[in-house]
Amino acid sequence: MTETLNRQVHLVRRPQGAPVPDDFRIVDHPLPVPGEGELLLRNLYLSLDPYMRGRMNDSRDSYAPPYALDAPPGGGTVARVVRSLADGFAEGDLVVTPDGGWQTFAISDGAGLRRLPHDMAQPSQALGVLGMTGFTAWWGLTAIGRPQAGETLVVSAAGGAVGSVAGQVGRLLGCRVVGIAGGAGKCRQVVEEFGFDDCLDYRAPDLAGRLRTAAPDGVDIYFENVGGAIREAVWPLLNNDARVPVCGLVSGYNGVTEGAGSIHALLMSLIVKRIRLQGFLNADHLDSFPDFERQMRGWLDAGQLRAHETIVDGLDRAPTAFAGLFEGHNTGKLVVRLPD
Amino acid sequence: MTETLNRQVHLVRRPQGAPVPDDFRIVDHPLPVPGEGELLLRNLYLSLDPYMRGRMNDSRDSYAPPYALDAPPGGGTVARVVRSLADGFAEGDLVVTPDGGWQTFAISDGAGLRRLPHDMAQPSQALGVLGMTGFTAWWGLTAIGRPQAGETLVVSAAGGAVGSVAGQVGRLLGCRVVGIAGGAGKCRQVVEEFGFDDCLDYRAPDLAGRLRTAAPDGVDIYFENVGGAIREAVWPLLNNDARVPVCGLVSGYNGVTEGAGSIHALLMSLIVKRIRLQGFLNADHLDSFPDFERQMRGWLDAGQLRAHETIVDGLDRAPTAFAGLFEGHNTGKLVVRLPD
Numbered sequence: 001m002t003e004t005l006n007r008q009v010h011l012v013r014r015p016q017g018a019p020v021p022d023d024f025r026i027v028d029h030p031l032p033v034p035g036e037g038e039l040l041l042r043n044l045y046l047s048l049d050p051y052m053r054g055r056m057n058d059s060r061d062s063y064a065p066p067y068a069l070d071a072p073p074g075g076g077t078v079a080r081v082v083r084s085l086a087d088g089f090a091e092g093d094l095v096v097t098p099d100g101g102w103q104t105f106a107i108s109d110g111a112g113l114r115r116l117p118h119d120m121a122q123p124s125q126a127l128g129v130l131g132m133t134g135f136t137a138w139w140g141l142t143a144i145g146r147p148q149a150g151e152t153l154v155v156s157a158a159g160g161a162v163g164s165v166a167g168q169v170g171r172l173l174g175c176r177v178v179g180i181a182g183g184a185g186k187c188r189q190v191v192e193e194f195g196f197d198d199c200l201d202y203r204a205p206d207l208a209g210r211l212r213t214a215a216p217d218g219v220d221i222y223f224e225n226v227g228g229a230i231r232e233a234v235w236p237l238l239n240n241d242a243r244v245p246v247c248g249l250v251s252g253y254n255g256v257t258e259g260a261g262s263i264h265a266l267l268m269s270l271i272v273k274r275i276r277l278q279g280f281l282n283a284d285h286l287d288s289f290p291d292f293e294r295q296m297r298g299w300l301d302a303g304q305l306r307a308h309e310t311i312v313d314g315l316d317r318a319p320t321a322f323a324g325l326f327e328g329h330n331t332g333k334l335v336v337r338l339p340d
Numbered sequence: 341m342t343e344t345l346n347r348q349v350h351l352v353r354r355p356q357g358a359p360v361p362d363d364f365r366i367v368d369h370p371l372p373v374p375g376e377g378e379l380l381l382r383n384l385y386l387s388l389d390p391y392m393r394g395r396m397n398d399s400r401d402s403y404a405p406p407y408a409l410d411a412p413p414g415g416g417t418v419a420r421v422v423r424s425l426a427d428g429f430a431e432g433d434l435v436v437t438p439d440g441g442w443q444t445f446a447i448s449d450g451a452g453l454r455r456l457p458h459d460m461a462q463p464s465q466a467l468g469v470l471g472m473t474g475f476t477a478w479w480g481l482t483a484i485g486r487p488q489a490g491e492t493l494v495v496s497a498a499g500g501a502v503g504s505v506a507g508q509v510g511r512l513l514g515c516r517v518v519g520i521a522g523g524a525g526k527c528r529q530v531v532e533e534f535g536f537d538d539c540l541d542y543r544a545p546d547l548a549g550r551l552r553t554a555a556p557d558g559v560d561i562y563f564e565n566v567g568g569a570i571r572e573a574v575w576p577l578l579n580n581d582a583r584v585p586v587c588g589l590v591s592g593y594n595g596v597t598e599g600a601g602s603i604h605a606l607l608m609s610l611i612v613k614r615i616r617l618q619g620f621l622n623a624d625h626l627d628s629f630p631d632f633e634r635q636m637r638g639w640l641d642a643g644q645l646r647a648h649e650t651i652v653d654g655l656d657r658a659p660t661a662f663a664g665l666f667e668g669h670n671t672g673k674l675v676v677r678l679p680d
Binding site for chain 1: 568616620
């Protein structure tokens with residue numbers, strides 16, 4: 001511990017539409033000092049996720065308060081305890097924080113920390129496939145999607161952190177899995193690396209027609225990460241009794257909401273096809289986290305699950321990397337690695 | 341059996357918007373003669389239901405084929421067997437038919453018939469509170485709505501056949517129940533006769549504001565029969581983890597679809613509030629019918645459930661009565677009584 005500064009990325013302006021680097025500023029503060037019962041944590045990995053864009057809006061109408069201006073947004077990190085004045089934690093412990101992010105050091109009173117094995121080979125996985133991202137995919141797919149062997153699952157944002165896991169879990173549970181992603185290269189990766197049965201590039205013409213070909217028996221589960229025109233293309237293919245876990249709507253997070261459509265027609269389709277359409281938040285279901293962890297670790301250890309990460313080095317690059325999330329730059333889980 | 345004619349109401353034109361009497365024609369045919377394995381049934385009560393309007397459209401995009409032109413639309417009836425050439429049925433038996441309606445006699449091969457006790461006091465209840473209407477309310481409310489004691493349930497079309505039962509069942513299961521209906525008189529009836537805690541007239545100003553007052557703890561279950569502006573008024577009051585069984589959208593059945601709104605905002609609300617929005621059809625869940633019947637008969641026999649019917653005499657009046665369904669003329673179950 002020779003550092004004397006805590007580098008932070010502050011949100012200094014609420015993004016209008018897509019986030020840009022000027023919405024953020026790098027600020028150096030003196031190293032914080034833990035009080036009695038507190039820990040000083042050194043962040044090793046910072047999770048960057050699309051939901052953060054929503055919390056950058058000044059909206060009272062969400063499931064969580066907006067991020068404050070002139071402060072680090074927060075978000076999950078993997079961190080090492082560098083000083084402990086709290087019971088139950090020792091220097092050197094490896095932990096996951098729920099909100100210590102966008103800075104090199106953080107103070108914690110231990111609340112909400114999850115301990116990791118000291119010898120964990122890839123600690124960043126605790127933010128991705130074995131963390132909130134994977135849990136989101138697993139819970140939404142299994143609890144709302146309720147996949148049955150032989151059913152057809154469509155996953156939007158299939159190359160993303162959540163989509164790539166949702167599709168793989170669907171395959172492992174016996175579904176035919178069709179991804180939708182942006183670009184031929186990413187689609188190839190979704191099929192070759194993540195093992196989806198097919199993946200369609202939404203930027204190419206006639207997504208609806210190609211979906212019909214890729215899902216000849218219709219769609220039983222649509223894992224929704226995107227909304228907009230992609231949802232509209234999937235909708236007519238939904239089978240009776242289809243389930244639609246609504247995990248995210250990234251097409252609209254920057255204020256672009258395509259596909260006005262008619263709410264009446266949407267609701268009517270729910271009756272006609274007996275569709276279950278349900279939103280969810282991972283944080284509501286943490287009592288299922290141990291079940292998730294057991295099943296996912298089993299698949300990982302057996303080599304049946306690929307945990308792809310896009311790793312960006314250095315906190316200063318977090319704003320650009322975050323903006324890239326909405327331009328489809330990354331595949332799998334996006335994390336920023338900080339020096340240990 | 342002295343009649344020699346079977347009087348039918350034919351659908352002769354697909355309604356444009358609201359149905360009008362000229363969409364129908366009274367036609368007399370010779371009395372049909374049952375073949376081997378068939379029954380001749382005399383209809384005693386004909387069920388008239390909003391869903392029939394949907395089947396009058398020439399739409400391939402529904403859960404059931406459109407009604408044929410120049411034929412009786414069908415629909416449920418209570419009937420008496422007047423001639424039996426089928427095993428298992430005797431002359432005098434009282435049955436419910438799924439599709440024998442809009443005529444005085446019907447031929448049946450026995451498929452889909454449900455037998456009623458000979459001495460049933462009010463056989464028309466087998467179309468309403470103890471029939472498909474009641475089952476729709478009961479199943480949607482209990483299986484999708486999952487009411488918990490102390491929760492707030494809002495029911496649209498609260499004076500109607502389904503809504504009046506859904507609200508009463510909600511009360512019996514311990515919910516605070518707020519109805520929405522058209523007109524002060526109907527609202528009074530919903531409270532005084534059906535025992536709802538409150539009922540709001542959607543025709544009076546500021547439905548949204550009055551709803552906030554009537555549901556001070558927000559809304560946990562919204563039993564949706566209407567859609568449009570009424571759904572829009574309820575939506576902001578939904579609590580986290582709210583359930584919305586989508587039973588009907590009568591506001592749009594005649595082609596009036598108010599409240600365009602944004603599908604993106606609707607889906608976003610599902611995530612933010614973890615809402616479950618689910619359509620259903622009673623016919624998918626007939627294995628639960630015995631459970632339904634047992635519970636509802638228990639409540640009826642104990643005097644805890646009111647089975648209100650609007651009874652119209654004479655088949656010739658079916659077209660006018662049916663049109664009135666969409667103008668809010670009836671309360672409770674609408675049936676046409678035919679001479680025995």
